[in-house]
Amino acid sequence: MLNKWDAHRDWLVDVALAAAVIAFTIPTTLTGYSFSLWGGAPDAIEIAAGVLTAAAMMVRRRTPWPAIVSSVVCACVTGQVVPMILAVFSMTAEHRVRRWQYIALALTVFYFAVDYRSPHSDHSVYLNIVRAVTLIYLPAVVGTWVNAYRRLIRELRLGVREREEIAASEERRKIAREMHDTVTHAVTAMVLNAGMARDATEPDEIRSLTATIEDKGVQALGELRHLLTVLRRDEGDLAEGTDAIARLVGEAKASGLKVDLRLHAPPGALPRQVSHACYRLVQEGLNNVRKHAPDSVVKVTCEVTGDEVDVSVVDTPDRAAPGAKTVKPAPSLGGGYGLAGIRERVFLAQGRFSSGPTPEGGFALAARLPLRIPHD
Numbered sequence: 001m002l003n004k005w006d007a008h009r010d011w012l013v014d015v016a017l018a019a020a021v022i023a024f025t026i027p028t029t030l031t032g033y034s035f036s037l038w039g040g041a042p043d044a045i046e047i048a049a050g051v052l053t054a055a056a057m058m059v060r061r062r063t064p065w066p067a068i069v070s071s072v073v074c075a076c077v078t079g080q081v082v083p084m085i086l087a088v089f090s091m092t093a094e095h096r097v098r099r100w101q102y103i104a105l106a107l108t109v110f111y112f113a114v115d116y117r118s119p120h121s122d123h124s125v126y127l128n129i130v131r132a133v134t135l136i137y138l139p140a141v142v143g144t145w146v147n148a149y150r151r152l153i154r155e156l157r158l159g160v161r162e163r164e165e166i167a168a169s170e171e172r173r174k175i176a177r178e179m180h181d182t183v184t185h186a187v188t189a190m191v192l193n194a195g196m197a198r199d200a201t202e203p204d205e206i207r208s209l210t211a212t213i214e215d216k217g218v219q220a221l222g223e224l225r226h227l228l229t230v231l232r233r234d235e236g237d238l239a240e241g242t243d244a245i246a247r248l249v250g251e252a253k254a255s256g257l258k259v260d261l262r263l264h265a266p267p268g269a270l271p272r273q274v275s276h277a278c279y280r281l282v283q284e285g286l287n288n289v290r291k292h293a294p295d296s297v298v299k300v301t302c303e304v305t306g307d308e309v310d311v312s313v314v315d316t317p318d319r320a321a322p323g324a325k326t327v328k329p330a331p332s333l334g335g336g337y338g339l340a341g342i343r344e345r346v347f348l349a350q351g352r353f354s355s356g357p358t359p360e361g362g363f364a365l366a367a368r369l370p371l372r373i374p375h376d
Contacts, residue, residue, distance in 0.1 A: 088107055112132040308370055
């Protein structure tokens with residue numbers, strides 16, 4: 001689609017070509033310099049032919065035929081072949097005319113006839129043919145090059161626009177993942193602790209739970225502030241990594257979950273993207289346990305093996321004795337984007353992701369990521 005400046009520019013070019021046609025036809029008629037293949041033609045007919053040819057230049061971008069036909073008539077009536085040159089160039093530059101070579105051949109014949117009959121010509125058949133072929137086919141060939149160049153530019157612009165849209169979409173998805181993981185984890189923990197505080201009777205327990213709610217709120221605000229800072233700067237480190245997994249497990253234990261942690265992943269050994277993906281997977285896994293299986297025994301693993309890091313959250317139903325204290329499930333906040341977001345994170349880090357029920361009746365969330373992310 002043309003912008004406003006391109007539209008004005010094209011209109012000005014068309015007006016200039018129309019003015020050029022007028023300049024080559026009407027003054028020659030008024031000064032008696034024109035001639036016709038059929039002898040003398042009335043000045044009114046010659047002027048009308050020039051005006052119609054000039055008007056045809058204004059619609060040459062829509063269709064090439066008015067300019068072609070009128071330029072041939074103008075050449076035969078006034079002896080001026082310049083409009084024919086402009087018409088054949090417009091034919092190939094503005095349109096993809098099939099078999100334009102045959103049209104150019106017909107125009108070459110008319111050009112030769114007019115040039116040979118002109119009283120101002122040298123009447124050399126060889127030179128007349130050379131001029132006709134050169135001044136018709138050369139503009140036509142140049143027009144095809146111009147047309148191909150314009151198509152290439154349009155395709156490049158469309159490609160750039162598509163890449164920009166894809167990049168913007170990826171950024172929106174990344175922001176959505178960060179917001180989902182940050183807010184869901186914090187709000188789930190706060191809702192769970194609020195429910196426990198409502199049922200608690202001991203003042204010390206209530207104070208501890210409300211303090212946990214406050215801490216989670218402060219933590220969520222800090223992560224959101226960090227995310228907004230990164231968005232404004234278009235750069236910056238990801239908020240959390242494997243070094244924060246132990247804190248996640250500690251918070252889960254404080255909320256009543258039975259969690260066993262096996263962490264053997266030195267923070268400096270993992271790329272930022274991989275470390276952050278591990279953190280988010282553990283965070284999502286613990287959130288899911290809070291929502292769906294708070295009485296389970298949970299095993300969190302994050303360890304480096306060779307040139308890969310294995311991370312998983314596996315819950316197993318607790319075979320505790322009847323009457324044991326149970327943990328109240330956290331209310332579901334809806335959404336369903338957590339696992340999809342983790343899968344995307346692992347995919348972007350060139351890793352492998354799996355999730356599903358275990359033979360023991362629990363649920364496993366696992367991923368294996370490379371320590372070095374290959375780049376295309």
